[in-house]
Amino acid sequence: MILVIDANIIFNAILKPISLFAVIKLNFDSYFILIVPEFLKQEIKKNSVKLNKISGLNEETLDEVIELIFSRIHFYPDEAV
Numbered sequence: 422m423i424l425v426i427d428a429n430i431i432f433n434a435i436l437k438p439i440s441l442f443a444v445i446k447l448n449f450d451s452y453f454i455l456i457v458p459e460f461l462k463q464e465i466k467k468n469s470v471k472l473n474k475i476s477g478l479n480e481e482t483l484d485e486v487i488e489l490i491f492s493r494i495h496f497y498p499d500e501a502v
Contacts, residue, residue: 422452422453422454423453423454423456424453424454424455424456425456425457426455426456426457426494428457428461428464431457431461431465431490431494432465432468432472434490435465435472435476435483435486435487435490436472436475436476438486438489454495455493455494455495456494456495456496456497457494457495457496457497458496458497458499459496459497459498459499460499461496462491462496465487469483
């Protein structure tokens, strides 16, 4: 099943790595293909300082969480939006 994920869900997954997103992706990875628009990467980078402050994670750990989440989803081109 293909699911288009809202940016708020990705932000929530970054702030709370143990979230519904994490549970779905880790336990049902073979059932779901998660897709988001490419521009989400820029939104995450633009808000990285705020994410760092809210999450309480250091910059290195936050980057690792973001990379892990990004590795589990598929990005589609902005032109398709």
